[in-house]
Amino acid sequence: MLIGAVLILTWLILLLRYPAKALPVSLAAAVGLGLVAAWVIWEDSRDTRRLERLEVRLNYAPEQCPVGKPLLVLINNGNNVPLTELRWRIAAYAPGENVNLAEENYSSPRYRGPGELLAESQWQDCLPLPPLRAGYRPQTLEFRAEHLQGSFSN
Template sequence: MIVGVFLLIAWLVLLLKYPAKALPVSLAALCALGIVAAVVAWQQTRLDHQLAGLDISLNVDTRQCPATTPLFVTVRNTQDAPLITLSWRTAAYFPGDRNDLAANDYSRPQYSAPHAIPPGEAWTTCLPVPPLRDGYRAETLQYRAEALEGSFD
């Protein structure tokens, strides 16, 4: 923080003392910073669009999954690029409600796909249900993957 303040003061002194030389350099640096910011924003928007295009289904299914891991998860890669990494947080909702019923504590698990998923392919597995607030049963709730983080090739 102190280094940043020192650099800002030094830049202002140079700009006031030598405006003919400091102004063009400052404008060039500002343009370069703007270009870098635009590229980063474009890449993040592209990644967010790709992650939003994934088909993720989470359902309690005691016929296909054991009792210890009853949450049947299907992740289908509908994008043109291979999905390299994916992690998410599972939220639980009562049908028609907008309150997340999963316990919001530090023990709440973060789920992830163990391997890359090629375009057009799907990955399925059984996972444990996140800890729920008192008074709710897992089979009466709807589940959604939220806070998606991932990367594509």
């Protein structure tokens, strides 16, 4: 923080002392920084749009999954580029409610998708349940994938 303050103070002194030389350099740096910021915002919005095209369905299916992993997840990549990484959190809701009944703590399982999911393809697996609040049974809840974070290959 101190180094940043010193750099800004030095830049202001140079700008006031030598405006003819410092102003063009400052404008070029500002344009460069603006271009980098625009590129980062564009990349982020592109990944957000691609994540919105992913279909993630979660079903409590102990009859289809092994013991200890009763949550069936199906991911459909509706994009035209491969998905390279995907992470999410699972939320559990009672039907018609909007209170998340899944507890978030350090021992909660971390959910990750396939290493690479090709364009227009599906992946399914069985996952462990997140810890639920006391008194709720998983067969009576709706599970949703939230806070999706991922990346796609270009």
